[in-house]
Amino acid sequence: MTGDEDAVLLRTTGRAARITLNRPHVLNALNHAMVRRIAEALTAWEHEPGVETVVITGAGERGLCAGGDIRAIHDDAREGDGTVAAAFWRDEYRLNARVARYPKPYVAVMDGIVMGGGVGISAHGGVRLVTERSTLAMPETGIGFVPDVGGTHLLAHAPGELGTHLGLTGARIGAGDALLCGLADHYLPSASIGALVEELTTRPVSDAIARHVRAAPVGELAARREWIDACYAADTVEEIVSRLRAHGDPHAKEAAETLLTKSPTALKVTLASLRRARRLGSLERVLDQEYRVSLAALATPDLVEGIRAQVIDKDRGPRWSPARLGEVTEAEVARFFAPVGAHELGLAGTDTAVEVAG
Numbered sequence: 001m002t003g004d005e006d007a008v009l010l011r012t013t014g015r016a017a018r019i020t021l022n023r024p025h026v027l028n029a030l031n032h033a034m035v036r037r038i039a040e041a042l043t044a045w046e047h048e049p050g051v052e053t054v055v056i057t058g059a060g061e062r063g064l065c066a067g068g069d070i071r072a073i074h075d076d077a078r079e080g081d082g083t084v085a086a087a088f089w090r091d092e093y094r095l096n097a098r099v100a101r102y103p104k105p106y107v108a109v110m111d112g113i114v115m116g117g118g119v120g121i122s123a124h125g126g127v128r129l130v131t132e133r134s135t136l137a138m139p140e141t142g143i144g145f146v147p148d149v150g151g152t153h154l155l156a157h158a159p160g161e162l163g164t165h166l167g168l169t170g171a172r173i174g175a176g177d178a179l180l181c182g183l184a185d186h187y188l189p190s191a192s193i194g195a196l197v198e199e200l201t202t203r204p205v206s207d208a209i210a211r212h213v214r215a216a217p218v219g220e221l222a223a224r225r226e227w228i229d230a231c232y233a234a235d236t237v238e239e240i241v242s243r244l245r246a247h248g249d250p251h252a253k254e255a256a257e258t259l260l261t262k263s264p265t266a267l268k269v270t271l272a273s274l275r276r277a278r279r280l281g282s283l284e285r286v287l288d289q290e291y292r293v294s295l296a297a298l299a300t301p302d303l304v305e306g307i308r309a310q311v312i313d314k315d316r317g318p319r320w321s322p323a324r325l326g327e328v329t330e331a332e333v334a335r336f337f338a339p340v341g342a343h344e345l346g347l348a349g350t351d352t353a354v355e356v357a358g
């Protein structure tokens with residue numbers, strides 16, 4: 001068995017097929033080979049009558065998946081021509097769409113850390129489970145990037161402006177807030193995961209879930225909706241920061257300070273992406289938009305610098321360029337959404353360019 005196969009373990013028992021992400025030393029971060037292996041398994045199981053349910057979990061005690069292999073993206077953006085990252089994103093985003101439209105129950109056990117690409121392979125699923133250990137986030141603005149893997153679609157449909165808050169700040173949330181934001185469906189104690197997965201081999205999903213789900217702990221965001229909705233409804237990131245600073249709630253001021261540590265370019269492109277995602281509607285159209293944005297990000301200094309500061313050197317002191325929100329022009333933001341011709345992802349067909357132009 002090769003190393004690539006070891007990184008994704010596949011098994012069928014009874015009526016359930018199981019995917020286990022198996023790179024616990026890097027918190028099950030996804031690489032291109034893993035994405036392809038998962039996609040191939042889903043294709044095979046779709047046409048296998050004995051498989052009635054697909055379950056995805058992560059190996060180790062820390063989480064399902066911390067995201068994509070951003071070191072490889074860093075190296076390609078810095079020293080390559082972008083084709084490695086583009087090919088990875090193309091297959092990853094297609095997998096995200098596949099998960100969302102999978103014709104059989106796709107049960108994602110979102111235990112522990114679930115971030116970035118981990119959200120993409122779980123939160124689009126038909127049955128999404130969180131536990132007391134769940135920590136979800138889309139932290140891309142902190143590395144000079146923009147929420148992808150269909151994340152802007154998910155966040156754009158969260159209640160009020162909760163998704164805008166999460167997308168811009170990269171804030172981590174627990175089980176209760178994941179349910180509130182529409183990123184998960186059910187809560188169960190982590191101690192019940194083993195029994196649930198075992199029962200899925202012999203029982204229909206609804207029966208097995210009903211035996212283990214519990215009331216979720218209360219989250220934090222519901223009590224903060226007033227200032228989140230009021231502040232993040234602004235049309236620009238500058239105005240959002242101004243409203244947050246002027247608000248009396250200390251959590252609002254803390255959010256403002258958090259925003260000012262993120263990439264100014266990434267913040268402005270993220271806000272535009274979320275607003276456009278609301279109008280685009282379908283996940284496929286949003287993924288097409290995200291692919292354009294991701295390709296454009298490869299040509300910006302902030303992606304390389306952000307990954308360097310947060311992951312490579314870990315000095316936590318990225319030097320953004322431009323360094324201030326006011327220096328990021330509308331023309332620069334618009335460049336991220338420009339059509340890419342023959343390189344389009346093309347999940348939604350040829351009408352996407354017209355939709356995102358407005």
